Amino acid sequence: MKKYFLFDLDGTLADTGPGITGCVQDTLRRLGWPDQTPQFLRRFVGPPLMESFQTFCNLDETAARRAIQLYRERYVAWGVYQSPLYPGIRDMLARLSQIVTLCVATSKREEGAVQILEMRGIANYFSVIVGDDSTRPTKSAVIQEALDRLGNPPAEQAAMVGDRSYDIEGARACGIQTIGACYGYAPPGELARAGADYLAASVEDLESICRMLAAD
Numbered sequence: 001m002k003k004y005f006l007f008d009l010d011g012t013l014a015d016t017g018p019g020i021t022g023c024v025q026d027t028l029r030r031l032g033w034p035d036q037t038p039q040f041l042r043r044f045v046g047p048p049l050m051e052s053f054q055t056f057c058n059l060d061e062t063a064a065r066r067a068i069q070l071y072r073e074r075y076v077a078w079g080v081y082q083s084p085l086y087p088g089i090r091d092m093l094a095r096l097s098q099i100v101t102l103c104v105a106t107s108k109r110e111e112g113a114v115q116i117l118e119m120r121g122i123a124n125y126f127s128v129i130v131g132d133d134s135t136r137p138t139k140s141a142v143i144q145e146a147l148d149r150l151g152n153p154p155a156e157q158a159a160m161v162g163d164r165s166y167d168i169e170g171a172r173a174c175g176i177q178t179i180g181a182c183y184g185y186a187p188p189g190e191l192a193r194a195g196a197d198y199l200a201a202s203v204e205d206l207e208s209i210c211r212m213l214a215a216d
Helices: 017-030 038-042 049-057 061-077 089-096 110-119 139-149 165-173 190-194 203-215
Strands: 004-007 101-109 128-132 158-162 177-181 198-200
Touching: 004 139, 017 038, 017 061, 049 061, 089 203, 101 110, 101 139, 110 128, 128 139, 139 158, 139 165, 158 165, 158 203, 165 177, 165 190, 177 190, 177 203, 198 203
Parallel strands: 004 101, 004 158, 101 128, 158 177, 177 198
Antiparallel strands: none
16 A cells, blocks of 8 residues: 655646746857757756756766756746646645655755745645755755655555656665656656656646545
């Protein structure tokens, strides 16, 4: 029986993609890059920023840190407000919070995550909100911190919900099951290849899977 559900934020609870991709485009312009394609920019939705700038842009650590600084300047001023919830998320959280403990585990900066959750009126549904504080560069580190704040419950009582392979792989590294949110930003097949235990095609499917796992 699952008692704890950890949710990714970007692409799982909120459609933050336009804000993220717009800020990446602005960052790269300021670094002298030409405008990039939507397909290229979409890859930045989900992974940690350091990994993204190093992997997708071939930046070294120093250059990637400068890119992150520029990105965050733009994100604080504009990007954070481009974060509508997916339809049905609010009602789903309201219902699930009555029967299980809900948490957020995101690679986004923790203060930014809290701001979005409060701005969208759903922060009160989460007992724990964990993001990157510059000491948690990987998704597994974020998930482990969330589990630590929960008192390290038995692994079989927890599950991670996310829309990218990073969520699935990070959760598996922490020994907990996973639900892939296929309505998010993963390319077709990514979540299955990453080994997601369950796949949700919609928010309605996600609630059904969570309820099933909570009742087992």
